[in-house]
Amino acid sequence: MLSIFKRRNADEKPEKPAAAKASPHEREAERTLGELRERRRKRFRILACIDGTDEALENVRFAARLGASDECDIILLYVRPIDHGLASGGLQVRVARQNMLDWGIELPGVRDLRKAVEVLKEEGISPDEWPISSAHTDVWGDPLGDNKIEYQQEESGRSVVLKLKTAPDPASGILDQYELGPYNLIIVGEPSRWRGEFKSVFDAGVVQKVTMLAPCSVLVVRKGSLSKSGFFICTDGTARSLNTVKRAAVLAHTVDSPITLYSAARELKGRAAARENVENAKAILERMGIEVDRTRVGIGEPAEQIIRHGSGHQVIVVSDEGRSRFERIFKGSVAYAVVRGARTSVLNVR
Amino acid sequence: MRQGYQHLKVLRTQVNLYYFWEKRWFFIALAVGAVLLSLPQPEGLSRAGMIMLSMSAVVTILFITQPVPLPAVALLIIIGQVLLVGVDSTQVAKNLMTDSVLFIMGSLMLAVAVVSQKLDKRIAWFIVQFTGTRTFNVCFGISAVCGLLASFIGEHTVAAMMLPVGITLISLTSQNPARIKNLAALILFSIVFGCTTAGIGTPSGGARNAIMIGYWQEFFYNPAVRNTDRYLVDYATWMLYGYPLFLAQLLFVTPILYFTFRPERKDLARAIAKLRMQIQMDGPMTPDNWLTIVLFGLIMLGWITLSQDIGMGTVALIGTTAFLVTGLVRWEDINSGVNWGVVLLYAAAISLGVEMKVTGAAEWVANSVLDIFAPLGLSHGLGLLAGVALLTAGVANTMAPGAAVAVLGPIVLKMAAASGEDPLVVGFITAFASATAYLAVASSPASTIVFSSGYLKIGDFLKVGWRMAITSLTLLLLLSHFLWPHFSDWR
Numbered sequence: 094m095l096s097i098f099k100r101r102n103a104d105e106k107p108e109k110p111a112a113a114k115a116s117p118h119e120r121e122a123e124r125t126l127g128e129l130r131e132r133r134r135k136r137f138r139i140l141a142c143i144d145g146t147d148e149a150l151e152n153v154r155f156a157a158r159l160g161a162s163d164e165c166d167i168i169l170l171y172v173r174p175i176d177h178g179l180a181s182g183g184l185q186v187r188v189a190r191q192n193m194l195d196w197g198i199e200l201p202g203v204r205d206l207r208k209a210v211e212v213l214k215e216e217g218i219s220p221d222e223w224p225i226s227s228a229h230t231d232v233w234g235d236p237l238g239d240n241k242i243e244y245q246q247e248e249s250g251r252s253v254v255l256k257l258k259t260a261p262d263p264a265s266g267i268l269d270q271y272e273l274g275p276y277n278l279i280i281v282g283e284p285s286r287w288r289g290e291f292k293s294v295f296d297a298g299v300v301q302k303v304t305m306l307a308p309c310s311v312l313v314v315r316k317g318s319l320s321k322s323g324f325f326i327c328t329d330g331t332a333r334s335l336n337t338v339k340r341a342a343v344l345a346h347t348v349d350s351p352i353t354l355y356s357a358a359r360e361l362k363g364r365a366a367a368r369e370n371v372e373n374a375k376a377i378l379e380r381m382g383i384e385v386d387r388t389r390v391g392i393g394e395p396a397e398q399i400i401r402h403g404s405g406h407q408v409i410v411v412s413d414e415g416r417s418r419f420e421r422i423f424k425g426s427v428a429y430a431v432v433r434g435a436r437t438s439v440l441n442v443r
Numbered sequence: 444m445r446q447g448y449q450h451l452k453v454l455r456t457q458v459n460l461y462y463f464w465e466k467r468w469f470f471i472a473l474a475v476g477a478v479l480l481s482l483p484q485p486e487g488l489s490r491a492g493m494i495m496l497s498m499s500a501v502v503t504i505l506f507i508t509q510p511v512p513l514p515a516v517a518l519l520i521i522i523g524q525v526l527l528v529g530v531d532s533t534q535v536a537k538n539l540m541t542d543s544v545l546f547i548m549g550s551l552m553l554a555v556a557v558v559s560q561k562l563d564k565r566i567a568w569f570i571v572q573f574t575g576t577r578t579f580n581v582c583f584g585i586s587a588v589c590g591l592l593a594s595f596i597g598e599h600t601v602a603a604m605m606l607p608v609g610i611t612l613i614s615l616t617s618q619n620p621a622r623i624k625n626l627a628a629l630i631l632f633s634i635v636f637g638c639t640t641a642g643i644g645t646p647s648g649g650a651r652n653a654i655m656i657g658y659w660q661e662f663f664y665n666p667a668v669r670n671t672d673r674y675l676v677d678y679a680t681w682m683l684y685g686y687p688l689f690l691a692q693l694l695f696v697t698p699i700l701y702f703t704f705r706p707e708r709k710d711l712a713r714a715i716a717k718l719r720m721q722i723q724m725d726g727p728m729t730p731d732n733w734l735t736i737v738l739f740g741l742i743m744l745g746w747i748t749l750s751q752d753i754g755m756g757t758v759a760l761i762g763t764t765a766f767l768v769t770g771l772v773r774w775e776d777i778n779s780g781v782n783w784g785v786v787l788l789y790a791a792a793i794s795l796g797v798e799m800k801v802t803g804a805a806e807w808v809a810n811s812v813l814d815i816f817a818p819l820g821l822s823h824g825l826g827l828l829a830g831v832a833l834l835t836a837g838v839a840n841t842m843a844p845g846a847a848v849a850v851l852g853p854i855v856l857k858m859a860a861a862s863g864e865d866p867l868v869v870g871f872i873t874a875f876a877s878a879t880a881y882l883a884v885a886s887s888p889a890s891t892i893v894f895s896s897g898y899l900k901i902g903d904f905l906k907v908g909w910r911m912a913i914t915s916l917t918l919l920l921l922l923s924h925f926l927w928p929h930f931s932d933w934r
Contacts, residue, residue, distance in 0.1 A: 145897050146900070147621060176782075176895075180843060180884075180885035180886075180888065180891040181599055181782075181888045181891045181892055182551075182597070182598070182599040182649065182650060182785070182843065182845065182887075182888030182891075183547065183551045183599070183650070183781060183782050183785035183786060183789075183888075184551055184554050184555070184597075184599040184600070184603060184780065184781065184782070184888065184892075185779065185780050185781065185782050186891065186892055186895050187779070187780070188554075188555055188558050188559075188603050188780045189558075189602065189603035189606050189892045189895060190895065192558060192563070192603055192604065192606065192607050193606060193607050193610065193896070195561070195607070196563075196607035196610075196611060198607055198610050198611065198614070200897075201895070201896060201897020201898075202897070204897065205897070285902075
């Protein structure tokens with residue numbers, strides 16, 4: 094019983110009792126699953142989350158642009174919360190849904206995923222011309238369960254997946270989906286409001302929860318940022334941020350977006366160090382064959398400076414400090430301050 | 444020190460702390476319960492009453508935050524009564540199954556049976572026959588018909604039946620719902636508010652009504668005392684109080700919605716022509732359709748004429764059995780369409796309310812609340828009714844109306860008794876006010892079902908909800924002040 098408290102890694106399976114040896118079928122299934130995960134690790138996988146709003150289609154558009162190359166897979170995810178019987182007075186919502194289906198009306202997630210595919214087509218990705226496969230899994234005792242339609246291009250192996258997922262709440266659904274991945278990037282839309290660090294301990298919204306807990310990088314898309322251009326990549330000279338610079342620069346280079354390197358010093362005397370940070374980052378990128386459009390240095394509170402100078406770009410890239418939520422309450426976090434306050438899309442790299 | 448910190452780090456890698464985080468509200472609720480139990484016993488409250496009060500606080504937190512499945516909360520209530528209060532388990536089991544619970548169970552089974560008969564297209568046909576094609580008239584027709592039906596067969600049933608009608612009208616008006624957002628909201632909210640305003644019309648309109656009827660009987664009826672018969676509220680008496688309020692609210696629903704969501708199309712001629720064509724393709728009424736109507740007519744008649752003698756729950760169970768025997772519905776469909784955990788939850792909540800009364804906890808809380816209300820002028824008369832209405836509406840916005848009435852019912856009825864107000868009036872105010880929780884999606888079954896279509900946003904509920912809530916609460920207080928006293932004299 095205490096095994097529920099035992100921490101496991103995403104790819105770690107629970108230990109089997111000695112008596113229960115895996116059957117040949119189980120071994121075969123595990124081998125296939127292992128191969129699938131290995132294959133996925135070699136690709137750049139983007140999870141674009143939609144919620145039925147028009148704003149969420151910007152996430153799909155972003156996914157299409159960042160995942161334009163053949164090495165990228167795009168997974169479009171719609172999470173449908175499981176029905177709480179108390180809210181519907183004891184009548185299962187599935188009764189109403191079945192009635193809708195009988196009238197020939199599409200269920201909300203299906204309709205929204207269809208719209209998302211139309212957006213992909215507008216961006217030049219036409220998955221409905223590729224071979225298709227589908228799968229259904231019963232989850233949470235809900236007959237609608239998880240549904241997946243996968244379009245896979247034969248020559249390149251590139252996939253576009255439409256996933257209609259059932260989960261207790263959208264944030265858990267998105268994070269659960271990561272476990273089924275893995276993914277390199279999760280794309281979510283800007284929430285209507287951000288809660289403060291302390292308040293978010295008790296009640297974080299979907300986007301805030303995903304941003305805090307996702308094991309991979311998260312891009313928070315803001316309306317209108319697609320009309321801007323350029324990656325505004327921030328560095329503070331640490332190994333972690335230089336790693337972020339390299340990864341973000343590769344992404345920017347792939348989508349042919351100009352790169353601006355930026356570093357902020359809290360005081361005037363730190364200006365030289367900040368300048369050195371961006372020059373070092375520039376040198377690293379040049380060794381990788383990636384051209385840097387410009388470098389900039391700011392003086393002042395880093396988050397404020399980044400928001401001020403970076404909001405004219407398509408994406409601000411920040412490096413996650415890896416702080417726990419309690420550490421963030423007391424020490425703060427530049428990355429989260431930028432994610433919350435920026436007026437353009439922000440990529441929080443992990 | 445350093446070594447201790449390292450041990451902590453190692454422990455963190457081994458233990459899944461997220462489990463505790465995920466269930467934090469469960470542990471917070473337990474902690475709140477433990478703290479309340481450890482406080483010194485207030486004057487006038489027994490030890491058992493204090494335990495019941497602590498349990499109620501824990502249960503309320505669990506209802507609102509839902510860190511564990513709701514049926515688990517029901518089980519905790521049962522376990523708590525036996526282990527903490529020391530109530531005999533057979534007595535707890537008896538408290539669980541009352542006529543109110545049988546009625547809730549029966550009406551949910553009837554809801555599945557009725558929805559599966561596909562009478563929705565016939566109803567849609569009936570609506571468009573007399574409303575014409577003007578958007579305002581169509582929406583009023585939808586609200587009125589949804590309301591009339593929901594007052595007898597429950598708001599969840601009608602919402603589930605009429606949702607496809609609303610969506611079909613929207614999709615037949617425009618292929619792109621984004622272009623007719625206001626019209627979509629207007630049509631769908633006509634269903635929502637038609638159903639929610641009508642849920643108070645009769646006892647069978649919603650679980651909260653049956654719960655209140657059960658509480659009146661449990662708290663005030665004494666077979667040995669002749670004039671306590673008035674607390675056995677029958678179907679017709681409930682309608683006498685509930686129906687005028689429903690009809691008064693109905694007059695305001697469409698104008699408020701129309702004012703809030705100015706529709707992009709003032710006329711739905713094309714959509715209605717297409718809808719008529721779709722309905723005509725279904726052909727004439729089948730014998731099963733007629734049988735359903737006849738059976739439901741008999742059930743309604745049974746509720747009106749027999750419920751005083753055999754109980755509303757028994758009538759609902761007879762109806763369900765008739766649907767099963769005639770083969771109109773399969774047991775498998777009923778079994779998968781009803782959330783049995785909710786039935787268990789209502790049963791447990793009612794038994795908690797009964798124990799609150801028995802242990803004196805309800806009376807103690809009632810007196811404490813009256814002490815708070817007194818300086819505000821809310822301890823008697825219209826002030827008390829307004830206070831109770833606002834309190835109920837507020838609580839119902841955080842949990843389902845049935846749960847709000849189950850939790851607050853014992854307290855407000857004792858408040859009525861302590862302040863010299865008529866418990867019937869205060870009970871009606873509580874049951875009716877719980878239906879005015881329009882601000883949150885999950886605060887009424889009709890809202891939840893219609894929201895599941897994906898056409899409405901949470902913000903839409905706030906946008907229109909406050910207008911509807913103010914209107915409904917005002918009408919409720921006006922009727923209670925000017926109309927209901929005449930009923931009391933008459934009865």
